[in-house]
Amino acid sequence: MLYVAKRIAISLVLVWVVATVVFLALHMVPGDPAEVLLSTGGTSPDPYAVAELRERLGLDRPIMVQYGEFIARLARGDLGTSLVDDYPVAEEILLRLPRTLELILAGTLIAVSIALPAATYAAVHAGGAFDRAASAVAAILQALPVFVLGTLLILVLAQWLRWMPAGGYVPFAQDPGRHLLLLLLPAVAVAKGLAATVFRMARAAVLEQLSRDHVRTARAKGLTPRRVVRRHVVRNAMIPVTTVLGLQMGTLLGGTVLVEFVFNWPGLSTPLLRAVETRDYPMVVGIVLTVSGLFLLINLAMDLLYAVLDPRIARS
Amino acid sequence: MSMLTRRAAMIGATAFGVLPVARLAQAQPRPDLLRFGLSVWPPNLQPWQSVGQAAGMIKMLIGRRLVGFDEKGELRGELARDFGRDASDGAWVFRLDPRAVFHNGEKVTSEDVKWTIEQVAGERSTAYYRAQMQRIDRIETPDAHTVRLHMKEPTATVPLWFANYNMPIVWRGTRNMNEAMGCGPYRLAAQERGSWIELQAVPNYWVPGQPRTKTIRMTLVADESLRLAALQSGDVDFIEFVPWTGMAAVEADPRFKLESTMGPFMDILFNGTRPPFDNPLVRRAVAHAVKREDIVRVAFSGRGKVLEGMPIVEGTPWWDAELSRGHNYDPERSKALLAQAGHANGINTTLLTTGAFAMHKDSAEVAQQYLAAVGIRAELRVVDWSTRVSQGIRGQYDLAVHGVSADFNDPDGLTVVLDTSLSAAHGRSFGLSAPRTTELLNKGRQEFDHARRVEIYKDMQRAALEEVPVVGLAWREQGYAFDRRVSGFRILPGALSLSSGVNLEFTSVG
Numbered sequence: 001m002l003y004v005a006k007r008i009a010i011s012l013v014l015v016w017v018v019a020t021v022v023f024l025a026l027h028m029v030p031g032d033p034a035e036v037l038l039s040t041g042g043t044s045p046d047p048y049a050v051a052e053l054r055e056r057l058g059l060d061r062p063i064m065v066q067y068g069e070f071i072a073r074l075a076r077g078d079l080g081t082s083l084v085d086d087y088p089v090a091e092e093i094l095l096r097l098p099r100t101l102e103l104i105l106a107g108t109l110i111a112v113s114i115a116l117p118a119a120t121y122a123a124v125h126a127g128g129a130f131d132r133a134a135s136a137v138a139a140i141l142q143a144l145p146v147f148v149l150g151t152l153l154i155l156v157l158a159q160w161l162r163w164m165p166a167g168g169y170v171p172f173a174q175d176p177g178r179h180l181l182l183l184l185l186p187a188v189a190v191a192k193g194l195a196a197t198v199f200r201m202a203r204a205a206v207l208e209q210l211s212r213d214h215v216r217t218a219r220a221k222g223l224t225p226r227r228v229v230r231r232h233v234v235r236n237a238m239i240p241v242t243t244v245l246g247l248q249m250g251t252l253l254g255g256t257v258l259v260e261f262v263f264n265w266p267g268l269s270t271p272l273l274r275a276v277e278t279r280d281y282p283m284v285v286g287i288v289l290t291v292s293g294l295f296l297l298i299n300l301a302m303d304l305l306y307a308v309l310d311p312r313i314a315r316s
Numbered sequence: 317m318s319m320l321t322r323r324a325a326m327i328g329a330t331a332f333g334v335l336p337v338a339r340l341a342q343a344q345p346r347p348d349l350l351r352f353g354l355s356v357w358p359p360n361l362q363p364w365q366s367v368g369q370a371a372g373m374i375k376m377l378i379g380r381r382l383v384g385f386d387e388k389g390e391l392r393g394e395l396a397r398d399f400g401r402d403a404s405d406g407a408w409v410f411r412l413d414p415r416a417v418f419h420n421g422e423k424v425t426s427e428d429v430k431w432t433i434e435q436v437a438g439e440r441s442t443a444y445y446r447a448q449m450q451r452i453d454r455i456e457t458p459d460a461h462t463v464r465l466h467m468k469e470p471t472a473t474v475p476l477w478f479a480n481y482n483m484p485i486v487w488r489g490t491r492n493m494n495e496a497m498g499c500g501p502y503r504l505a506a507q508e509r510g511s512w513i514e515l516q517a518v519p520n521y522w523v524p525g526q527p528r529t530k531t532i533r534m535t536l537v538a539d540e541s542l543r544l545a546a547l548q549s550g551d552v553d554f555i556e557f558v559p560w561t562g563m564a565a566v567e568a569d570p571r572f573k574l575e576s577t578m579g580p581f582m583d584i585l586f587n588g589t590r591p592p593f594d595n596p597l598v599r600r601a602v603a604h605a606v607k608r609e610d611i612v613r614v615a616f617s618g619r620g621k622v623l624e625g626m627p628i629v630e631g632t633p634w635w636d637a638e639l640s641r642g643h644n645y646d647p648e649r650s651k652a653l654l655a656q657a658g659h660a661n662g663i664n665t666t667l668l669t670t671g672a673f674a675m676h677k678d679s680a681e682v683a684q685q686y687l688a689a690v691g692i693r694a695e696l697r698v699v700d701w702s703t704r705v706s707q708g709i710r711g712q713y714d715l716a717v718h719g720v721s722a723d724f725n726d727p728d729g730l731t732v733v734l735d736t737s738l739s740a741a742h743g744r745s746f747g748l749s750a751p752r753t754t755e756l757l758n759k760g761r762q763e764f765d766h767a768r769r770v771e772i773y774k775d776m777q778r779a780a781l782e783e784v785p786v787v788g789l790a791w792r793e794q795g796y797a798f799d800r801r802v803s804g805f806r807i808l809p810g811a812l813s814l815s816s817g818v819n820l821e822f823t824s825v826g
Contacts, residue, residue: 031702039705040368044732044741049442085360087509158549166545264537266511279702
């Protein structure tokens, strides 16, 4: 119990540190939200209008006053409103976070369902034609920038063949078929890097398991090769793969920015990019806090899981 | 005799799966719906704040200005049935169309116009035209449909102010400016912040037969290549800001039409508060150093035009062939000017630009090379847009590359760029003295005789070529592309091209 309380306390401190660092960093970089807003499109704003807007937005107050107000609001669970249009930050996040998570989940499903069987087959037939070809494809996929793959997919499937839409989003409730169709290409782009990582990790893990004594014993017992692989190799090889997958999913929370931009998928990255460009402090802090909070939550869950799996960790 | 092999079955199954997908991929067009690919998200729809062209387009469709522009860029009444200057007392008179009503059913009256002007001119206003509206001395509303504006000093360009998309007339009962009551052909029906906006035609709009399309759905497609792909794949019917690299493809494709014109332009700005760019000779050296053809080729894929004078639109009465080449590419002259200014060994300096827009960065990179060739060694400083704005306003640069459009095609629309006596701005040279240019801009604004105005603005160009408040680099082509089924849309000429979105009310599908 003490262990759990300690981990939660550490996570809360980390949230405060992240919030403070992001808040201060944003205020230290050049750029003023009022100036940027009134300069949209290249026009030159009237300095009186800028001063008036700064006052209305509360940006003319000392930074520590703004910080104190921000932390007090955060403690009440209030992320504030956008400086650009007064829209509640929490509402924006609640609308868009599920879309980003959906994209990550779909990408992970595609990656795992392709990479795991391929890695197992490649490892079992190590050195064979399939192994060499699959390893080469994995290396290429890992090296291929996501925007290149995304652009190619759009060029070929949307512009040339006109089989797929170029990008966009339709809510599932409105049109399930089109929703899934629009999800497909960005999910493939998300899956690209993950599939390569999972393939390499799983192949290495399966190869390692294949040389273990218990596998040799299973074979000696007369089990069929398929049964040996399924029961004694893949299951054990999944432990390191699952760990990597968990970490990768966390990384993908911040890594879908390019994919969402290229395919016009309205997840969290679009408002984040726009908010950084316009120095919309509350929106940036709110989104960064949400993403880092999720990250911390995953880490906390993993810490707690380790404690359950190995009580020695909790005791130490 | 089995005809169905395993391979044939697989191919059949694949085709069976692909065909419905291909059908699904084509979002079905509807004659009452225009699907528009938006380039940027409008930050807000407050009526009088200047927050960019996208917001301007929507504001023009939701609201009405006193005056608008026809396809040739000539002023025409919008809310005003007619307008002109009263010779007896010099007042500008606008007579409102009595049919005009706001979306809440209230009649548009002269009191609404008066209230709008007062709000824009107010001390706590954040409006783009605040300073201009403060030049109005007195507003008279002799009846419900007549507005008389008495200016503090004679001003020939007043109707142009009221044609700007940041000057819609708003119902005087409006309290929340994020939901300002307009009187335009469309109303905001629904939106998802940062993704899409849906405009619905106002039932029984006060102009019979308008608008032509019942619904306009604007979807944000920020990436220009994806926007073009969305048009080509049939996801949208209409896109704005067609990428220069894709214009030829659109023109060559019989399914689409491109409407484009030279409108906005790129220029170099100076920090005139310190050497060496406080010296007009050095600024002229910069002006003669850059070969603009390469900027047009590199930054705009050839879809632009060299700008070797002040940014006066060709074909207008103010344009002059000789003056338009006043800063022609002449590296020898550039070197001579540098030597004359005491910099025979060249100059080390900085060139500020933003990486947020490729055209800014590309233009700066080309300019940097040509400046180096005459001895002006400029270190390129590429920053994000917010930093560019901040450093521009604070004069934290030596040279800066900028892209902008005049407010309108009349040379007075260039005041925002050329009048360096105005407040510091990222789109104007900083702390630079160009007194003759400023004086002639003021003189032109106060002159009502057309022939005399033409001469004044030619003198202004001569002064600006010597004082060099900016160095023009290139005109850039501004384009809209749409499906051939779309009709009725025309791009507005020159500097007004960014206001062309208002013509969506005349646009129909199918």
